[in-house]
Amino acid sequence: MEKQKRIVIVGATSAIAEHCARLWAKEGHSLYLIGRNEERLQAVAVDLKIRGAEAAHTGLLDVNDFARHEAVIDQAIKTLRGIDLALIAHGTLGNQKACEQDFNAVLQELNTNAISIISLLTHLANRFEAQRHGTIAVISSVAGDRGRQSNYVYGTAKGAVSIFLQGLRQRLHKSGVHVLTVKPGFVDTPMTKDFKKGMLWARPEAIARRITKAVEAGREVVYTPGYWALIMKIIKVIPESLFKRMVL
């Protein structure tokens, strides 16, 4: 990226988002970081400024507070004096077993990982459409490509987001705005700390590199690491009558 960009990140204290922000900071861009925890946001902002960010502002938001979404987005755009890129990177990994027993847990999952994202995208889409340039990037997941018994509530949320982004991409293409769907596989971050890590687990730094490159290249959908594209292609063609017997 040569020209200096104005970048808004929701979920800025998450591991993948922070590593993306570091790569952008090194290029000298201006950042607006949105998250729930003031102290952590400040620590990240200070670090990014040292790494070379032209500016690193912070704004507080609990994504499940839908009523505040529009105001926070407008504040971010006003502070940066415009917006070139929005990255939506927040999320939680709920407990699938708990969700199976308690619909409240399910509702919480769907709100955080799908509805809140859709709300943010609604406001962002309108602003990007009006200005006729820029990129919206959202972290979805391979889990959204097909529901499987071990995490289908999370998968439902991510699947909903992926489909929403498909429609948004088509709508915003006419205005010259890019929409990037990022589908990571297994990533070793605080969110997945309770999982046993094996060969397929990637580091957030590697995911962040893929994301920044994909944004620059104007990609539409990117699986990261890349081999997940092949894995999911195979997973998706398995007939349902066979898939239902598998333990995944």
Add this chain to the structure above:
Amino acid sequence: MKQVSSWGRLSADPHEVLALSDRSRVSGVLASHRSGIAYGMGRSYGDVCLNPGGVLWNTTGLDRFIDFDEGTGKLVCEAGVLLRDIQQLVIPRGWILPVTPGTQLVTVGGAIANDVHGKNHHVLGSFGDHVRWLKLVRTDGEIIECGPLLRSDWLAATVGGLGLTGVIVAAEIQLRPVAGPWLDTETVPYANLDEFFRLADGSEAEWEHTVSWIDCISGGGGRGLFMRGNPTDAGERPAPRDWSLTMPFVPPVSLVNRLSLRLFNMAYFNFKKWWAGRAIAHYEAFFYPLDKLLQWNRIYGPRGFFQYQSVVPRETGQDAVQAMLREIARSGDGSFLAVLKTFGNRQPVGMLSFPQPGVTLALDFPNKGTRTLTLFEHLDAVVREAGGADLSGQGCPHAARSI
């Protein structure tokens, strides 16, 4: 519980690993648990960073910069920041770490806890000499800030303290100014230890960085390559391409053995001898030659390896090194990475720190069980008689008797 090893890969015991990523929450995490030890990049050879069956606090998530004063070169950062990331941040701005070990893939916390030294010990000492302040968190909830003039006893216990005083959360380092990423270097082959010591003594006045590779298996004769360098302003030139190779798996036996060692040493010595002389080198190639070979520790096979490092006073140095080389050549074991270096006349900050005036020899040995430990006992005897010390921080089991 997950299996964790140190760099020597001598064990892979289960540990309860807790990842630290929020510096404001560290005391909360520590206070809710029994004792444990901090673990950064796990580059220690022995067991200093391990706590089999117990708690391990992984610090690599504490990797943020806190403050950098580009006018004075004072850098404050979280303790999980890698030396590599510091160098990449500060060198373009005219600063550099004053002391750096042979790898930049270690954390600031690890560098302090081991009081690492580099090739310029006689000029700038060890890492702890440049720590202006650090913040320590203990399992009783206490948070201790210390520095050379503030609770300096805590600093002395923590520098080289192997993590035993608590978890280092943040530190302030005084960097030193530098013109750019280049060094003016010279490689001088030598045929025996006499020539080595002549080179070492002769280089002290004019060269900041000195180190030598020694052929540990050529029969105790002591041939090798002396490398020395000075930071220099080499103007604008393209940085070397970023590349790396990974050792993708652990071979069933150690690739380092009598035959491969003899072949490698002969090839390496002669190749480098041919290229001897002056050259401008990039700091990454000069300071961190092995960093491009990721997971190189795997080549020693499933049994892992030990590092043996000792220091002996200068007066007895030549004879002691000669005796050690003879023992090693007799055993037929050894490593392609054999380092011989003189330390400067300086006292370290840390109570348990390793560097002391004299000459240090460091080698890696494939783990051959009792055979290796017996060799170490012989080497220890030589070192003891010469009045030196071994680097017990490297975790050699025999070390307890030697302290």
